[in-house]
Every structure is written in structure tokens, then in C-alpha cells.
Amino acid sequence: MGHQTYRVEGMTCASCVRRVEKALASVPGVAEVQVNLATEEARVLAEGVPSELLEKAVADRGYRLVNPSLEVADVSAELRLGLLRVVAAWVLTLPLMLPMLGVGFQVPGLLQAILSGVVVFGPGGVFFANALKQLRHRETTMDTLVALGAGVSWFYGFAELVRDAPHPPFETAAALVAFLLVGKHLEARARHRATDALETLLALAPPVAVKLDAKGQESLVLTGMLQPGDRVKVTPGSAIPVDGTVVGGQAEVAEALLTGEPMPAPKAPGAPVLAGAVVHGGALVVEVAGVGQATWLAKLAAQVAEAQGSRARIQDLADRVSAVFVPAILGLAAVTLAFWWIHAGSFAQAWRPAVTVLVIACPCALGLATPVAVAAALGTAARQGLLVRQASALERLAAVTDVVLDKTGTLTEGRPEVIDILTLETGLSSEVLRLAAALERDSEHPIARGILGAAKSLELPRVDGFRAHPGGGVEGVIQGRRLRLGHPGWLGFAAAAAPEGATVVGLADDRALQGMLVLADRVRPESARVLEVFRRRGITLHLLSGDRPEAAERVGRALGITEVRGGCGPAEKRARIQELQAEGRVVAFVGDGVNDAPALAQADAGIALPGLAATQVAAPLNLLREGLEPLLGAHRLALRTRRVVVQNLAWAFGYNLVLVPLAAFNMLDRFGGPMLAGAAMGLSSLTVVLNALRLRRA
Structure with missing residues (x-):
């Protein structure tokens, strides 16, 4: 048996996922089906089942199954079409709403009918198409409610226009469609971002590489053309294009974004390296072991896709209720029509309470309840430093019971900083720092950046005869004096014991050690306060880090976190979150590295710190400002x-529970019947919108 992935077109809600899964599972020979609404894909495990059979089974339920290798989806074109529908709907709806906005002008009745009709049956035609498609299979969705409400409202308005009524409610039908098209467009944008996350992860590995032939000659080739056993050269400051083994050169490789280790790791012949890691201090020759889908990064991307597909989705309440709400309203309208026709003996008197039931039960407020509130919250979130990429994650964040945090770059600054200077011969810490920074002035090494950051206010002297020693340090001549900066062991001097989790760099001349700089990944100043606020809110805290266990324990003790695990790879982080979820916990994960991507996708609410694009697009919630302070505002x-x-x-x-029975018993006709129903429906929508706008206040 083998897995095959297909693209599914036409899915609009979680109920569509269940229908596609049932359709595919009903095909003989299919052993397992997993449908992902976020990526609009179906993953099928089957043996000897022709694609045509699968496509027919899905088509019979009103959807389309496409082999992505044969037909590429134009996602941007779909989004542009959705945006065009939104713009067209609002341009035509706003003139109908002028009286509601206090403008003393009303569009003539016939023009109202034309404008409203174009909105309802033009841009809003997608709702009617989906509703009719499901009706053929005797099923209903939210689209059924929208089509029913908008269609009946428009036709009732047209009947009122023919009857020469003073205020036919055409704006109700148009506004309903216009508002819901906005929500539909935002939902489509959120769904398609899952694919962007995977593509960005894979983009960390450069698309081209410097290949070495048997004679050592260099040539620039596409990374995808490389084969296991080929050799590539990686220069300082460049990312490694493949997984492989170092066969030549020495350098330090920064893997913080991949493994969580803040300090660069020295690499010499025989050491393994990962695609996407950045080389510092020297060039490396790497023998290719894995390319493309065989690399660690590609496997990481597959883990993100799997986590997104396995996440339990919270189905929208309105979609769940619509399965029984629409048939119930249709049945009630039919019963109302029959009852009053028999009771009054006239269809002319019977249709009004029946139409009142349909119009007053219109799902306008029901459909707007969630998207309008979320839209208002999104703007406020952005002002507070939070980008919401998936609205449902904001909903889940409100229910979190546990917050799991990464260490490097999350609770800590994520970069080495000078925390102490030990002076020996010079007697002045500023002089040790000044000379060390001068030697590191042109280096791209993370430790060099830490030293330069501490010395940014100092005037640096000129350095002559500069030389770099990969894996050891640097040397140069300053004012006629040869100085070396690097690991004390390379300098040939004994070093003082470094604090736990710190790195010591020594400065020496030809005769003695002049001083030492102690660097460490410093805990963010706001971390303790933010975590204390979460504790007061009753949330349990966890620390999972890819760094050394002792370094993770040190930070955990300093911040009062009881569960601390170090040396966690991407799979271990994701597995721990799954364990918590199996216990019924609602988990938020906060991280910033590529190794955090599977955990961000698995968590109920994944929150990425600013910095790496691949991590941010994998997380549904992105912090836009440095630091952890926006976390508190996001939760609030x-x-x-x-x-x-x-x-x-x-x-x-x-509103529906109270007014629908009143409409059925014809108790609203004396107040206008369908006319009152249209006004009440508009009022219910206005109430929902005004309540949602309270979220705009930060």
C-alpha cells in the first residue's frame, strides 16, 4: 500500500471535510483517509485503486479531487477573485445603506432592486451555487442559510416593490451577502497560509550550491541536481545547502534556528552538518548525504504538515447548528403556510406569516456573530504586537490551561552577551573590551557580535595583520602589539571556571593573558514578570529546550518553572505537547526556532516570536514586537x-428563539409582518456589529 496526496476543491467548512472523508473511505481498497481543510488536501492510503474511482466518489458528493502533479492550483488567482467579490459587493451595497448612515437620500426603488439583485446573485452567487450543490445531495450547510435568507429577502423586497410599498428591504439582502463575503475571503486566506509555511521552511536551504569536481574545480549548480557522494564548498556566512559530512576545512556552524543551541558548534572533518545551518569563521567542504526531500529540513516540513492535519479543529457553532436549523425553519414555514391557509381560507393572508418566519429566521446575525468579532479583534491584536494568522487559534488561546515555552530566543535573548570581564594585566575592563572588539570588528561570528554589542560606545583602534583561526580564534597587531583572542585552551593559558551555561573568551599577547570576557545567553528582563502573571491566571508552565539539559535547568530554576526538559529535538517537543493534549489540556506553545515548527503546529495555539519567517508562517499567532510582553495582551x-x-x-x-414563534403565530403581522421581520433582522445584525466593535478598544 502507498500514500497518495490529492487536492480537494470546493470545501468550505468542517462538515465538508467529513463528507469528503466518507466519500473516499467508501471506495473499495481504501484503507485510510485524512483530509486537511487548511491545505485543502486529501491523503489516501490505498492499494491498486485508480484515481478515477476516487475522483468519481468525491464528485458524486459535489467536490473535485485533483492530482497536484497533473494540475497546479493558482491560489493567488482564487484569492484575487474572492477580494474582487468583496469589493464589488460593498460598492453596490453602500448606496442602499445611505439612509441608515444618516444621509437624506434614498435610491429609487427599481434601482434598489437592481443593485441588490446584482450583489445577491452576482458576488453572492457562490453561496447559492454551494447551497444548490449540497441540496442535490439532501444536505445543508451555512451556505444554505445564507442563500435562503438573501434570496427570500430579495424576492420579498421585489414583491413589496411591485406592491408599491414605501420601504422594500433590499439593503438587508445586499448587506448580508457583503458582510459574509468578507468573512469567506479572510477564511480562504488563512487556509492557504499552511502551504506557505512549508515552502518557507524548505527555503532555508539555499537553492544553489558550489559543487567541487574530482580536480577541486568549482561550479555553481542547482541544489536539487546534487547526488549523495557529491562534494560542495560552503563559504563563511553562507547557509549549508544539503545534509552531509564535513570532509575538509574547519569552522563553527550556527544551528540555533535548527536545534535551539545558542552557541555555534565547531565542525571538523567527520562532523555531520544540516541543511540550513550557517557557517562562520572558515570554509567547509561537505560530502552530500541528503538533498531535497531527504534533508532534515524537508522531514521537519513534513512533520509540520502532519501536525496541522492531525489537529482537532473546532467546528464553527453556526455550521453545526445549521444542519438542523435550516430544515427546522423550512418545515416551520411550510407548517405556518398550511395552517394559516386552512385557518384564513386565503393564500393571500397565509403567505405573509410564512415569509415572516423565513425572513426573521435569516442567519444574518448568526453568520456575523463570530467573523465580525474576530475582525475587530485582529486590528486590536496588531496594535498590541500580535499578528493573528489563524482566527481559530485566538479562540483556542482563550481556553489554554498550559503554556509550553522554548528557551533560546524565547525566555532568553537568543544571542551571546558579555556578562562579565575579568582583567589581569591591563587592569581596565574597558581596555580588554576595546581591544577584543577591535579584533572582532569584521567578524560575522555570534560571539563577535556579542562583544561588538558591548563595545558599541567605545572607539576601536586599527588592526593590522588580521588572521582568523577557525575553531580557535583570531589574531592581529594593534599599535605594534600582537594580540590573540579566542578560547583559553587555544591561547595556551588556563582559564577561570566559567559560570554555568557561559562561554569564556581570552585576550592574550605574546607573553601573558591580558583578560577574559564571559558571555552567556541572558534571560529576558521581562520573562519573570510575564510568567508570574500567567501563574496568577491559573496556567501551568513548561520549558522544553533543544539546548543542553543543564543550561535549560539553570533558566528554569531562575524563572521558577517546575517542568524543565533539555536536549529536546522537534519530535520530542511535539510528543510532549501531544501527551498534554491527551490528558485533556489545552496547550499554547511559544518558540522562535525552526526546530519549534512541529510543536507550533501541534499546539492548540502556536505563538512565534519575531525573527525567522519560516517559524512565523508555521505558527497561527505571531508576535510582532521583541520581548514577551505582547503575550499577556494576546491572552487578555x-x-x-x-x-x-x-x-x-x-x-x-x-433573537430567533423568541421572534420565530411569534412570527409563526402571526403575532407580528399587526406590526408590519415581513416588513418588521426585515427591520428586526437588520437590527439584530447591527447589535452584533456594535457589540463586536467594543473589541477595537485596546
């Missing part, structure tokens, strides 16, 4: 958003 906003959504849904359902 998530709680407020959940409260407003619950209020909106309670209003929408309560």
Missing part, C-alpha cells in the same frame, strides 16, 4: 474576544 484579548463571540451568538440564537 483572546479572553475578551471569546466573551464577545459568546454574547453575539447568544443574541443571535435568542
